[in-house]
Structures are given as C-alpha cells and as structure tokens.
Amino acid sequence: MFGDLLDKLFKRFLWFPYVLAFISILGLVWYTLSQLDWENLQNIPIEVIVIVTILSFFVGILLWWSYKRTARSLNFTEEFSEINEEIVKNTDAIDILSTIGNLIAKCLREPFSKTNHLYTFNHICWMIRAFMINKKSKDPKVVLFIPNEEETHLEPCGWASHSTQIQKFTPAISQENSAGFTYMTGEPYYLPDVNAPGSRFEHNDHSDNSFYSLVTVPVKCGKDVIGVLSVTGEEKNSYNESEDIPYLRAFANALSPLVSYYLSGRKGVYRAHREKVGSKRAEDI
The missing domain is CATH 3.30.450.40 (GAF domain)
Known part of the structure; x- marks a missing residue:
C-alpha cells in the first residue's frame, strides 16, 4: 500500500522523489549532528554509526529509485509526445488531401x-x-x-x-x-x-x-x-x-x-x- 501511495505521488508530482530524498538527507544530517559528542568525537556510540550507515544506505536507494523513475517517466513523456505529434501530422495530411480532392472536383465540373x-x-x-x-x-x-x-x-x-x-x-x-x-x-x-x-x-x-x-x-x-x-x-x-x-x-x-x-x-x-x-x-x- 505504501508503494501504491508513492506511485500516485510520483505520477502527480514528478519532483516528489527529489523532495523526499532531500528531506531524508536533511534528517540524516540533523540526526548525525545532534548525536555527536563535540567535546569528545572519538567516543561516538556504535548505535549512531549503525543508524547513520542504515540511513545513508536508505538515501542511496531512494536517490537511485528516483533517478530510475524519473528517467522512465521522461522516456514515456517523450514517446507520448512523438506519438501525439505523428497523430497531429497525419490528421493535417488527411485534411490537406481531402481539400485537394474537393478543389479538383470543383475544377473538373x-x-x-x-x-x-x-x-x-x-x-x-x-x-x-x-x-x-x-x-x-x-x-x-x-x-x-x-x-x-x-x-x-x-x-x-x-x-x-x-x-x-x-x-x-x-x-x-x-x-x-x-x-x-x-x-x-x-x-x-x-x-x-x-x-x-x-x-x-x-x-x-x-x-x-x-x-x-x-x-x-x-x-x-x-x-x-x-x-x-x-x-x-x-x-x-x-x-x-x-x-x-x-x-x-x-x-x-x-x-x-x-x-x-x-x-x-x-x-x-x-x-x-x-x-x-x-x-x-x-x-x-
């Protein structure tokens, strides 16, 4: 269900994955900075290291997913645009051929x-x-x-x-x-x-x-x-x-x-x- 929600958000807002990734990165940075012992940086808890690693991995996957979905969406958009242009061009050609036929019929009469x-x-x-x-x-x-x-x-x-x-x-x-x-x-x-x-x-x-x-x-x-x-x-x-x-x-x-x-x-x-x-x-x- 969570995946369906993400798909709907992505279709509605193409920039959604990037915003989500940006928020995740901000959260990661804020959490990391808040957990650091600035007076003694050598004594960082192992839990912090594990969480930072997991979040980094998650952000990397999210960025990769965003890139793939965006590239796929852009390809679909480009293909749809080309198909639409071809349909419009074919319609224009049919209109011109129809008009030519009408003009010729008028001349022959x-x-x-x-x-x-x-x-x-x-x-x-x-x-x-x-x-x-x-x-x-x-x-x-x-x-x-x-x-x-x-x-x-x-x-x-x-x-x-x-x-x-x-x-x-x-x-x-x-x-x-x-x-x-x-x-x-x-x-x-x-x-x-x-x-x-x-x-x-x-x-x-x-x-x-x-x-x-x-x-x-x-x-x-x-x-x-x-x-x-x-x-x-x-x-x-x-x-x-x-x-x-x-x-x-x-x-x-x-x-x-x-x-x-x-x-x-x-x-x-x-x-x-x-x-x-x-x-x-x-x-x-």
Missing part, C-alpha cells in the same frame, strides 16, 4: 476556360507549405513545375512563399538539376545541403531567397511523369527523408488529376469537350 488553375495550384502549394513547416524550416517554399510544350524546360504553374519572380525560373529538363532529375527518372530527390559537392542544384538568378535544403517529388499519371513538386528549407537537413517524402508523394499523387487535366486542356484535348459540357449544364440549370 467547370469549363476549362473558366477554371482559375493558377489560383487553385497556388492554394494547394500554400497548404503544403504550412504542412512542411518544422523546427528547422520555418519558411519553406513550394513550387509546382510542369513541362513546357516542347518538354525542354519546367515551368512553375503554382507556388507558395515565392515572389512572382519565380515565374522566370524555368530549369532545364536535365539530370544536372533536382527538378529535371526527378522529372526524367520519376524518383524523389533530397538535398540536405544544396552546396555540397555533386549536388544536382540549379541556382535561380531571379530570386534573392536563400535556402540550403531541397526536396523534389514527381507528379505522375500512371507511370508517366507530368510534373514535379519542389520544397526548399531554410537550413541544412531541414527535412527527414524517410518521414517527409512519403507525405510529399501523397500530395503529388493527389495533385496528379488536376495537373493532367490542365496539361490536356492546354493542348486542347479537353477544351472543346469541357466547354460543351459546361454549356449544356448551364442550359439545364
């Missing part, structure tokens, strides 16, 4: 010429940016690249936290830069440090922004790559490759129908059909 694709892509990029904010990267920048009609360069069709100067940045579809590499290979690419030797990185001469980390993931339609989602970070090692890339791939996959629709509409494949569907729906209304 409207005539192509009346759909504000730039606004929609920018809206989605801002949501992804908010998701990618962490302790190291407080101002991530997001760009959605699509190929130009000749498929020689990638053009920004949506961005977040960049200035409009980003529209002048059209990296070549080449393995020399991260976006081009991802577009050509269909594989994600993570640069913990863009300045490291051998990094696939193309500097944007039209931007004054500085960043040191970069992640690119492909936007696919089946096996075909139709775009690239790029996220930068302010610091080196801003992201965790094993944790963050799966989320970005999920966002890129959710974006795929809208990017495919936009590219097809740009080429005129869906334009006439969607205009006809939109006109008929207006007549029915």
Whole structure:
C-alpha cells in the first residue's frame, strides 16, 4: 500500500522523489549532528554509526529509485509526445488531401476556360507549405513545375512563399538539376545541403531567397511523369527523408488529376469537350 501511495505521488508530482530524498538527507544530517559528542568525537556510540550507515544506505536507494523513475517517466513523456505529434501530422495530411480532392472536383465540373488553375495550384502549394513547416524550416517554399510544350524546360504553374519572380525560373529538363532529375527518372530527390559537392542544384538568378535544403517529388499519371513538386528549407537537413517524402508523394499523387487535366486542356484535348459540357449544364440549370 505504501508503494501504491508513492506511485500516485510520483505520477502527480514528478519532483516528489527529489523532495523526499532531500528531506531524508536533511534528517540524516540533523540526526548525525545532534548525536555527536563535540567535546569528545572519538567516543561516538556504535548505535549512531549503525543508524547513520542504515540511513545513508536508505538515501542511496531512494536517490537511485528516483533517478530510475524519473528517467522512465521522461522516456514515456517523450514517446507520448512523438506519438501525439505523428497523430497531429497525419490528421493535417488527411485534411490537406481531402481539400485537394474537393478543389479538383470543383475544377473538373467547370469549363476549362473558366477554371482559375493558377489560383487553385497556388492554394494547394500554400497548404503544403504550412504542412512542411518544422523546427528547422520555418519558411519553406513550394513550387509546382510542369513541362513546357516542347518538354525542354519546367515551368512553375503554382507556388507558395515565392515572389512572382519565380515565374522566370524555368530549369532545364536535365539530370544536372533536382527538378529535371526527378522529372526524367520519376524518383524523389533530397538535398540536405544544396552546396555540397555533386549536388544536382540549379541556382535561380531571379530570386534573392536563400535556402540550403531541397526536396523534389514527381507528379505522375500512371507511370508517366507530368510534373514535379519542389520544397526548399531554410537550413541544412531541414527535412527527414524517410518521414517527409512519403507525405510529399501523397500530395503529388493527389495533385496528379488536376495537373493532367490542365496539361490536356492546354493542348486542347479537353477544351472543346469541357466547354460543351459546361454549356449544356448551364442550359439545364
């Protein structure tokens, strides 16, 4: 029962073991000093020595117990905090995926010429940016690249936290830069440090922004790559490759129908059909 009481006190007050140990040490010191014969220190009763030894042993055990329980509690707290952060992150990702699906459904119901694709892509990029904010990267920048009609360069069709100067940045579809590499290979690419030797990185001469980390993931339609989602970070090692890339791939996959629709509409494949569907729906209304 005494052990249960200690457990309850410990759960309620993490500092309880240390207070108890401190009180015990004070008691030990007070008792020792009160029993000493200050005029003749050599004649200390054996009982005092035995009691002091037992109390010292007890205090040592108490301190060890306090340390173990505190370390265990801190581990549990840290694990719980990590689990809670993961749950919150998963919930945020589900909300973003749900919103992306809703936006895409709305775009597909409207005539192509009346759909504000730039606004929609920018809206989605801002949501992804908010998701990618962490302790190291407080101002991530997001760009959605699509190929130009000749498929020689990638053009920004949506961005977040960049200035409009980003529209002048059209990296070549080449393995020399991260976006081009991802577009050509269909594989994600993570640069913990863009300045490291051998990094696939193309500097944007039209931007004054500085960043040191970069992640690119492909936007696919089946096996075909139709775009690239790029996220930068302010610091080196801003992201965790094993944790963050799966989320970005999920966002890129959710974006795929809208990017495919936009590219097809740009080429005129869906334009006439969607205009006809939109006109008929207006007549029915």
